[in-house]
Amino acid sequence: MKKVTIKDIALIAGVSRGTVDRVINGRGNVAIEVEKKILKIANDLGYEKNLMASALASNRTFKIGIVCPDPASDSFWEQPREGIFRALELVKHYGIKVEYYDFNLFRKDEFCMQMENALTSRPDAILTAPTFTAESMEYLEQAEKLNLPFITINTEINHPGILCYVGQNSYHSGYLAGRLFHLRLKPGDEIIAFNLGHNLANAQHYSDKVNGLKAYFSEHGMIQNPVFWYEFEEFMDEPKLIEFWHNVQIDHPKMKAIFFTNSRAFRIVHLMTAEDFKKYDIVGFDMIEPNILLLKQDKIDFIINQNPIQQGYDGIMNFVNHFILKKQIRKTQYLPLDIVLKENVDFYLENFRLGQ
Amino acid sequence: MKKVTIKDIALIAGVSRGTVDRVINGRGNVAIEVEKKILKIANDLGYEKNLMASALASNRTFKIGIVCPDPASDSFWEQPREGIFRALELVKHYGIKVEYYDFNLFRKDEFCMQMENALTSRPDAILTAPTFTAESMEYLEQAEKLNLPFITINTEINHPGILCYVGQNSYHSGYLAGRLFHLRLKPGDEIIAFNLGHNLANAQHYSDKVNGLKAYFSEHGMIQNPVFWYEFEEFMDEPKLIEFWHNVQIDHPKMKAIFFTNSRAFRIVHLMTAEDFKKYDIVGFDMIEPNILLLKQDKIDFIINQNPIQQGYDGIMNFVNHFILKKQIRKTQYLPLDIVLKENVDFYLENFRLGQ
């Protein structure tokens, strides 16, 4: 009933607190048979270290370096930050400090600089969205030498130095979009995927989405519904974007389903006419302000939510589970593919799932 | 930079630790001007109580009584329990104990008995799914006298003794179902809502769902798509259920959309033929085993997920926020209305949103 302490174990084992301490914390310098005996007693008694006392006595604090895009450069990133904050509120008393190393989402040099700063500060782990794949790999190599693991969110890459990934499965999110379009598709209707953005070279997960989308229609033998894919980097240049969009409209009179691989659906939807809205089914990603507005106006049909708050929240909680609670954590943690439409959007907004 | 302690404050204020302690913890017996001074200093220095040390010294443990349906009586309830477990793993070191008072979902007497047991044990709060509304109200009255708040999940009721509610908004879940049906509805198609279950008297939130469903079609002026509502209590009696179902089919040749207000969709879907599946669009609730199977077989089209794991998780975290971290919590915490279909169901299963 009562909590077992090292003192209890010491008493039973007939040794001092110090020896028990050495065994429990694996500090060595204990005779093998004594160690075994103590471990057995601890196990029999169901000893659990008092984390409060431990944290208090050791006075150790853990440090996490957060290397994520600056919300100022892309508002999506406010949300992972919010999740990090909420998780910290709950567990910071275990002795956790975070340091933010923000970088402009569109600037590789800033990413590198901040990653280097983060590594230099020698945290216990780095929580990052490795949007620049190639560079991230390099830093992962460096970090591995320092025995400094990465917790990755949002963008899935592979490297042994990654403790875990929290985010979506891109392929399946595209596949899901296929199903959503299918609900209203007729033979002959065309599906167009748009990828508006920079650094397309690094965009493995964007093409994954399109591959998933295509896979849906081929797996369902829907050869009468072809899928096309357009990339357009200069989406910030309004006249060029308008020209691009009109050309696509002209080239695809049978266009019915429109898929945006990232959060920038609103850029093109803003260009559409009332007639367009009636004609097209539109699926985009991310619940950012302009998209939400268009969703509520029935101009975007579905948004697939990436759970950004959850990504940040889980990132921190994975750290806690691994470093403090010493629990096994899963390397790949795919978040649900939330389907958001006008009728349920408010519940994703007002009360995101972490309940406060 | 360094953590501020009561000692620091005492030093600056020119008083002893004891006095600071009295002020910080509101124990009284301190001269007013001294109290003010100390509070100011604490505030200026950004003092935050070290929860570790506090928990250690006070040796206080909090107790939560969990009064929820026994998973053995309804497998849905495994999931809130899982959420409770996961939350506890993260925060139990703050000194939290839980005691389970399970009751058979279908037995009011067991509910009452367990609620009384829970109250008798004098916990700091009760976490409950108040499925029996009237009785819950009575216990809320009792509990309020003991200054013992309720944290409610899944079933929304109103009472000042309720600290918070975590769960869905029933009306809007029905409304959302309306939208899902609308995607494929043609003029003349009929919508049928089924409520299979006992204790329908207490079923406010079931009729809320149906009202939401109806509201969708009336708000969209879809008078050509009438909504009908059937209740059937004896769903466990297979022959009777079959008869009931066949009669409905005969009475509603134009039936196209089928809505189940609770998790028991599978009872009737099991009775359907291949032809039926092609004809009907089906929306049900809850990701329990039989429903998931039918979803994967394309026999159920949509499941609206109630986030049961989250309900349990948030229930505990609300306790922590309120009692331990002394944070403001929101009284009504509606969880998202998750739309689950074959293409995203796996991600709701393998990795529920709290990331392990």
Place this chain on the structure above:
DNA sequence: AACTAAATTGTGTGCGCACACAATTTAGTG
């Protein structure tokens, strides 16, 4: 056997706070 180095074990202290109790100051009374 005497002695030293190495291996093993024991002890003291403090982390920041809660709480019981002791000490001091102030107010109230005749």
Place this chain on the structure above:
DNA sequence: CACTAAATTGTGTGCGCACACAATTTAGTT
């Protein structure tokens, strides 16, 4: 002004553990 009760303030101790260091035992060497 002496004296007491009440108000206010100060001090000591322990929560369970981590860690530095002291003490003891054992092994190795001549």
